[in-house]
Amino acid sequence: MKTKIVIADDHPIVLAGIADLVDRDPRFQVVGQAQDPAGLVELAQQHGPDIIITDYSMPGDERMGDGIKLISYLTRNFPDTRVLILTMVSNPSIVAEMYRAGASGVVRKSGNLNELDGALTSLLAQRIYRSPELPREEMVPEAGEPTSxxxxxxxxxxxxxxxxxxxxxxxxxxxxxxxxxxxxxxxxxxxxxxxxxxxxxxxxxxxxxxxxx
Missing domain, CATH: 1.10.10.10 (Winged helix-like DNA-binding domain superfamily/Winged helix DNA-binding domain)
Structure with missing residues (x-):
């Protein structure tokens, strides 16, 4: 059985590119695409995906928001779904907050999107993915450790x-x-x-x- 994936990004061209990249891999099936947090949550409720790939910054409503608030919402309400974040952010403190909020991986948008393959492979193996383009694991605080x-x-x-x-x-x-x-x-x-x-x-x-x- 293929791994079900829902993708969200507020830029249609980026969304289409990610969907095409993921669909080429026989291990995965894109079951839904959204352009805002509300649409993402609706698709997650409808399909119960194994993995969510979402942009970090998307316009949304106050209830779900975006960024850290959205990651926390997704991991709290869909505990069996792993969340992979796409972002332009590289600040170590913000990246650390993403992991603390429950992200299973973070991939830089400005890098090579083929990195998604490695990230998804890690998530399939139930591992946390750490991008070589972002702060190393030792730079990300463990749960309970104070952030900056x-x-x-x-x-x-x-x-x-x-x-x-x-x-x-x-x-x-x-x-x-x-x-x-x-x-x-x-x-x-x-x-x-x-x-x-x-x-x-x-x-x-x-x-x-x-x-x-």
């Missing part, structure tokens, strides 16, 4: 929460009744702990990891 986000102080956490919402350092300083220099120092410290180097990476981390909800 967990090392933030309450003040650092509040500063980056406000910064990610669009406020400037000056705005945050006024809102929290602190000096701009203090807020800037706390923001830089938080960025170092999160492994982000620029303001853009910091905001992306907050959005991709679902750090604030």
């Amino acid at each position: 986000a967990a090392t933030l102080s309450p003040r650092e956490f509040e500063v980056i929460r406000l910064f990610a919402s669009g406020q400037s350092v000056g705005d945050i300083a006024r809102a929290l009744n602190r000096s701009s220099k203090t807020v800037s120092t706390q923001k830089i410290s938080a960025m170092r702990k999160l492994g982000t180097r620029t303001d853009q990476e910091l905001v992306a981390f907050c959005l991709e990891s679902g750090l604030f909800g």
Whole structure:
């Protein structure tokens, strides 16, 4: 019997390419394709797939969301289904969060999609897949081990929460009744702990990891 797979990606061309690649392998059968989290969940309920291959970032509703929230939803509601994530994200902290949320494998979209074959083979063997293009296994925390986000102080956490919402350092300083220099120092410290180097990476981390909800 073939292994049933459901695929989800909000880009139709990418979705078609992945489906074609998977269908070429006689071990697998693509039983459904979705372009958003709601459609993915509906197909999972309908087909009970062995494996879900899903994009990490897709527009969705508040209940399921995307990213870490979606991975957690899928692994909680479909415990017998293994989840393989496709993503443009390479930040070690975010990748670690994906595994902690229950992903069985993570594959970089910008790499060679033929890597999917190796990832699916690992999942068939009930192994966790670690991409050579992403942080090695020893860089991913085990369950119960604190992540970089967990090392933030309450003040650092509040500063980056406000910064990610669009406020400037000056705005945050006024809102929290602190000096701009203090807020800037706390923001830089938080960025170092999160492994982000620029303001853009910091905001992306907050959005991709679902750090604030």
